[in-house]
Amino acid sequence: MSQPAKKLKATAALRDGPSTRRRILKAALKAFARHGFDGVSLRTIAVEAGVNHQLIGHHFGSKQDLWNAALDARYEDFQAFHRALSVAGDSSDPQEQFRACVKTIVEFTLSSPEVPCIHYHEALINRSARQNSDRYRRLLERQVARYRTLIERLLVQAQEAGIMPQIPVDDLWFVFQGAVLHRIIVAKESEHFTGVPIEEVVDAHTDAIVRSFAR
Numbered sequence: 001m002s003q004p005a006k007k008l009k010a011t012a013a014l015r016d017g018p019s020t021r022r023r024i025l026k027a028a029l030k031a032f033a034r035h036g037f038d039g040v041s042l043r044t045i046a047v048e049a050g051v052n053h054q055l056i057g058h059h060f061g062s063k064q065d066l067w068n069a070a071l072d073a074r075y076e077d078f079q080a081f082h083r084a085l086s087v088a089g090d091s092s093d094p095q096e097q098f099r100a101c102v103k104t105i106v107e108f109t110l111s112s113p114e115v116p117c118i119h120y121h122e123a124l125i126n127r128s129a130r131q132n133s134d135r136y137r138r139l140l141e142r143q144v145a146r147y148r149t150l151i152e153r154l155l156v157q158a159q160e161a162g163i164m165p166q167i168p169v170d171d172l173w174f175v176f177q178g179a180v181l182h183r184i185i186v187a188k189e190s191e192h193f194t195g196v197p198i199e200e201v202v203d204a205h206t207d208a209i210v211r212s213f214a215r
Contacts, residue, residue, distance in 0.1 A: 020049075020051060020055060020059065021059050023049045023050065023051065024045065024046075024049045024051060024055070024056055024059060024060070024066070025066075025069060025070045025073050026049070027045050027046075027048040027049035028045050028049075028066050028067070028069075028070040029070045029071075029074060029112075029114040029115075029118075030048065030114060031044060031045050031048060032067065032070065032114070032118050032121070033113070033114035033115075033117035033118050033121070034117070035121075036118075036121035036122065037063070037067060037118075037121070037122070037135060039121075041063075042056050042057075042063055042066070045066070064135070067135070068138070068142070071115065071118070071139070071142065071143050072142065072143075074112065074114065074115050074143075075115075075142075075143055075146055075147065077112070078108060078112075078115075078147060078150075079146075079150070085101045085104060085105075085150065085153075085154050086101070086154070086157060087101065087154065087157040087158045087161050087163070088157045088160070088161065094158070094161035094162070094163050095163050095210070095214050098154075098158050098161075098163055098164075098210060098214055099206060099207075099210045099214075101154055102180075102206050102209050102210055103202065103203070103206040105151070105180055106180060106184075106202055106205055106206050106209070107202055109180060109181060109184050110184055110198065110199065110202065113184050113185065113187075115143065115147075116181050116184070116185055117185065118139070119139065119143075119144065120185065122135070122136050122139055123136075148173060151173065151176070151177070152169050152173055155169055155172055155173065155176060156169055158213075158214070162215070163214045163215050164213055164214060164215070165213070165215070176209075176213065179208075179209050179212060179213075180209060183198075183201070183205055184198065
């Protein structure tokens with residue numbers, strides 16, 4: 001096969017292969033997390049993904065379609081990562097089970113803080129939350145609600161095991177989520193005051209959460 005033919009074949013494989021789609025989704029999540037939906041263009045995402053911006057239309061369509069696809073892909077990762085979260089079903093110490101689950105949540109959030117940052121942008125920086133826009137409602141219904149279901153199940157199990165206070169789960173969810181997310185969202189603040197890179201605080205952060213909530 002001639003060199004031009006090989007180059008064309010390689011270009012076609014890059015254009016149509018799943019690796020291109022994954023690169024675009026990863027770049028989109030990072031861009032939306034940094035700048036919000038309104039603060040980023042498809043051309044910017046294409047540059048960060050290292051692809052022609054027309055490929056985004058080829059794979060996803062509009063910016064809103066890309067937003068939906070990026071958040072859905074991240075939820076699938078989260079669901080796979082958290083499927084085994086449980087404080088029930090065997091003879092292990094429930095508090096140790098709970099600690100292992102909290103550590104899993106902290107590790108995943110630390111490895112992928114984009115969705116909390118996107119939610120922060122939509123709720124506090126952009127006008128979409130205040131305006132109750134369709135995009136913000138979709139974010140709540142497609143992402144937050146599904147994530148919340150998994151975490152609330154864990155919290156209820158911990159309450160049933162007697163290691164969590166009997167606070168209404170709707171209220172407990174917000175307090176627990178605040179404890180998990182805040183340090184990670186303000187990672188530079190954590191690093192400034194502790195002198196420890198955010199990647200190295202998993203155990204300390206996990207212990208602080210468990211000791212704050214578990215009896």
